[in-house]
Amino acid sequence: MFSYPPIDEEILALLRNREEFVVIGHVSPDGDCLSSQMTMNSLLLKMGKTVHIANAGPFDRSEIAYLRSDFLNHIDQDLKQRDPVIVVVDCSSPERIGHLAEEIEGLTTVVFDHHSSGEQFGTYRYIVPRSVSTTLIIMQLYKALDIEISQEIAEHLFFGFATDSGFFRFINAYRGETLRLAAELVDLGVSPNLMNDRMSGGKSLGYIKYLGKLIDRSESLFDGKVMISTSYLEDNKQYITTDKPSDSLYTMLLSVQGVEVVLFFKELEAEKTEIGFRSSHQSSIDVGALAESFGGGGHKKAAGVTLNKSIKEAKKLLLQAIETMLKA
Template sequence: MTAITSPAVPLELVDFFHTHSCFLIAGHKEPDGDCIGSSIALSLFLQRLGKKTVLLSAGPFQRPEIRMYEPLFSAHVPAEIKEMSAGVGLIIVDCSGIDRTGDLAEQLNGFPVIYIDHHATNTVKVPGSLVYTESPSATFIIQTIIETISGSVTKDEAEMLFFGLCTDTGYFRHLDERSAEVFMHAARLVQAGVNPKYVFARINGGKSFGSRILLSRVLSRMQPYYDGKLIVSYETLADRQEFGIENRDSDMAYQLIQGIAGVKAICVVRQDTETHCSVGFRSLDTVDVSRIAASFGGGGHKQAAGLYIEGRAEELLPRFVEAFAPQLSSAMK
């Protein structure tokens, strides 16, 4: 297996940083810790270079661990930035395309842009972009960029980089034997002043009583398929109305289900409205859930992917189960 290495930073990316005096930094809608950590760490670094930055996100900031950062972000490009005819660059982080920025997308057209991303679904060919699909997080790439240009990270930058790395790797539990360089990156962040114990508590602590009840309902609805290699479950619209999105603890649900002997993949469908669902897929080593998500218009990584789709959970679940057949039926032979 090929080891994960630090990607080479294109000279065009460095030139992009030096060419512009102001940067818009935007990530995907429904941001997670990696998206937020990437955006803030990059903003701090560019400010260290003497640049003006504007953090953008369409939100919503649903995850408890990122809510404290919401005031740093705007859902709109400031009017004074729109009026500037030159000097403004756009950096899309942890995001495979401008369309994935949600309601921001229309406002971002026309700015000179580069992408910093690790999603396998990212096929952009924009000079100066750095898309490294082997990376465990976007923050891993941004740390490489900062260290390449300036030699080291500051404590504030390190805290956001470590936060993003931990959220996208499940606090390192998704990493494998190829990941020595990832741990070396993490070690340098700790050397810069990061407290791993504090970061773990911030990501995993502070959950509400209601979140545990909702988690129990998801677990109680589990159904196995393909001899237990696939586990599916769901949340109802009534669950959402009772507990709200803020009480979802998807990562813990996936973690507990993955601990069941023989499980290779997970699908959880959440009825968000009368007509639409959000869907999360997770897998261990052998199943590529990004292929499943992409077949329904979504995207993501081999081991973590998702989508937002029209339909009712009870109608969608059989379709998702069937979509796993090419990968899991063959695994049963």
């Protein structure tokens, strides 16, 4: 039975003894990243620390746009010269924090993460790849430091867990500890019913139409083992593309019989393409390793990367790599 390893005393002492902190998450933050940043921020505030939260963004999705003003976009020289401790959450490599990586060079850095792939970085690390979410790792930190988890914090912790677990869908056998942690949060006042509404409800008609277009564009490749879909810059003129439909898209395309891997290509600029990867639970394809080979990162079953290439070039590269993995 899995249990979380103890957190190094050096990390706990650092958090107790230093006075100023900056909490950073990865670019294009998702629910687990933002929830991890916010719960870490609250933990340090409860300890009486001075805390800043920073993220390179973007915050253009409607469900997170309101948070933009709460996050620093840069670490200025005045802040850096005060020598704050940098706490990086839900991030497997320094590249994943964007331009902030250069701005924190030389500062003491602690990494809390659950991604299995990526580049080891930071002065101290507490990385638990078997944790379903980074928020459940932050929950262990609350317990180790004996910090009370309020209902509001419990909701953030649960939201991060729910988004990364596909609302319990991605939890495997013999992982009862994950359900017990979720039960603790429910006992603290979290409503799974309301959380599900928050995750899946409130979508605009434009979102639904955009999702429908991406499904219509989907292609079946390699004898039905791979599905791909594509979003182009021109979609911005016709659809609301800031609300990411990718989670729903992945779920629907992976439900097609025989599909092992789904790739979603999104054209960000003429020579810049974002690629998301998902693989089925029955597939042997490690999309985290695939993403890492191109400078990205993630999990065995879910990962992503951004390439400074045209969408045509990105497709050619990734599909060649997938073909090689399928033949292995």
